Amino acid sequence: MLTALRAARSLPPTVQLLLVNQFGVYVGFYLLIPFLATHLRDDLRLSTGVVGAIIGVRSLSQQGLTLLGGSAADRIGCRPLIIAGCLLRAVGFAAFAVVDSVAGLMLAAIVTGVAGAVFSPATRAYLAYESGPQRLQAFSLFNVAGETGTLIGPLLGSVLLAVDFRLVAAVAAVVFTVLTVAQLMALPPRPVTPSGQSVLADWREVVGNRRFLLYVCATAAIFVLYNQLYLTLPLEAARASGFAGSAALLFTASTVVTLGLQVRITDRCQRRGSSPAWIAVGTALCGLAFAPAAIGATVQRAAGSAGLWAALPALLPTLLATVVLTLGVAVAQPFALDLTADFARPALTGTYLGVFATASGIAAVVSNTVVGYSVDLGARLAVPWLPWLLLGGYGIGSAALIAVMRTRSLFPPTASGTVRPQRT
Incomplete structure (x- = not known):
């Protein structure tokens, strides 16, 4: 801090x-x-x-x-x-x-x-x-x-x-x-840079930027996977441990990791590579984070009501998943927001960031619905690892898409990690 x-x-x-x-x-x-x-x-x-x-x-x-x-x-x-x-x-x-x-x-x-x-x-x-x-x-x-x-x-x-x-x-x-x-x-106040066209033309320009739309599809995974801290991870922690305060424990662990490491992580990553590379690494980490939860869901039976100390061993898989997920977000998210602004010309920075946020929100709603259904389906078919496999695959697949975009030079030139000039 x-x-x-x-x-x-x-x-x-x-x-x-x-x-x-x-x-x-x-x-x-x-x-x-x-x-x-x-x-x-x-x-x-x-x-x-x-x-x-x-x-x-x-x-x-x-x-x-x-x-x-x-x-x-x-x-x-x-x-x-x-x-x-x-x-x-x-x-x-x-x-x-x-x-x-x-x-x-x-x-x-x-x-x-x-x-x-x-x-x-x-x-x-x-x-x-x-x-x-x-x-x-x-x-x-x-x-x-x-x-x-x-x-x-x-x-x-x-x-x-x-x-x-x-x-x-x-x-x-x-x-x-x-x-x-x-x-x-x-x-x-700061001066407004006119876009030189109508609002609809602004939107058409953003939607017509296929590289940006591909980027949004890939990086939406960061928001979707982090959103599992509010859905699947608390549910699994409560199921496996029987501890009523398990969700609060996960949130606390995530917050402590962010407060303690976010600035150091961003500073060190910035010195050692490009934005797309670190977005890919962070997104892959987010996907891999669900492996411990998948193992825990497979080998752990549902527990009865328990106190913290009795429940702690059963909470370890979801705690580990939460920590790794938070580390992945800490690596990827600042670079993702920064790079979103790089796609935009100055007059449309707000529009590009708005599209990024809207798309991430829609992706979260759709993904949560699918993941929620997969939890119920996995329980019926006795394959409790099913939702975790979907989440992990989504993260790894998105990271691979970002890596492909990087190798094909589909990112703005400023994504190379060079120092940017002051924007006016």
């Missing part, structure tokens, strides 16, 4: 502010979201189906509209979008504190999701513009800031939840209100 703080001091003040904003965004988000489903089901007595619909519409609103947010950032400017997005999320979270009707909760979820679609691509585009030759390091620290917020948010939320969920929602809204005011006062 101290390494990350020292590295952040070397970045421009605007980038430092964006890192603080990212930390605050994740604190506010994870302060509320982990407890929302329980509040809807237990406090408001809503059915599981309605709860799932409310949670799902928030995710769909964000992932489905991120492309629009990226295009808006290119045309209006990043600063207004960041400010508007933080304000919208403050309104959405405040609504969760006061409404109890299904219609009102749906609206709050939509506003919360739209807010993310507005500020997320704008923040990444602004970071890409302002960090210049330090862009890779900035994206690495951006990940660290988010992971730190992910660690602190639920801890603070669990303390406030002892009082009332409405207090949780109110404090989360206050966090985003403070972020709104901070960006309004301290975040400088």
Whole structure:
């Protein structure tokens, strides 16, 4: 963590502010979201189906509209979008504190999701513009800031939840209100570079970039596989160990690895190879991470309820999978975000980042559906390794695709690892 703080001091003040904003965004988000489903089901007595619909519409609103947010950032400017997005999320979270009707909760979820679609691509585009030759390091620290917020948010939320969920929602809204005011006062505007064409023409340009679309298809695996930290890995950990807190243990392990190693990993990788090479290595690691889980699922029987120490041996396969998966993401993700900006001309950076985020979100939804079905199918056919084989194969296959793109020189020239000039 101290390494990350020292590295952040070397970045421009605007980038430092964006890192603080990212930390605050994740604190506010994870302060509320982990407890929302329980509040809807237990406090408001809503059915599981309605709860799932409310949670799902928030995710769909964000992932489905991120492309629009990226295009808006290119045309209006990043600063207004960041400010508007933080304000919208403050309104959405405040609504969760006061409404109890299904219609009102749906609206709050939509506003919360739209807010993310507005500020997320704008923040990444602004970071890409302002960090210049330090862009890779900035994206690495951006990940660290988010992971730190992910660690602190639920801890603070669990303390406030002892009082009332409405207090949780109110404090989360206050966090985003403070972020709104901070960006309004301290975040400088930057000139907008006209694309010289309509929004539809911008989109056609991106969709017509076949190299970029191939790249997006390959690197979506990073997001999809990391998303298993919220789906298959907790399920397998709970099944094998019987420990109620197994999911929290996996999240903690992932966060500790990221906070302790992210900056060092990015710094050392940057010195020793090109961006495509490290994206391929990281994605392959993500795929290989599921091998321990596959072995554990095959040889371990379902366990009854157990405490931490009794459950720890049974948790080792999923813990190892989580650590290797997190290391793979730590290697690949900063380079993937950095290289996404390299595909774009300056006037369309937000649009390219928006397409990247939207495609990754859609891939996660589709993949989670397929993987979830494979878990049930594997249980019925007595082949518990089936979902892990699919996930591992997806990671290795995507890494191979990136390697092929590299050998065929399908990446931008700046992907060679050379120092980039300052973008204006």
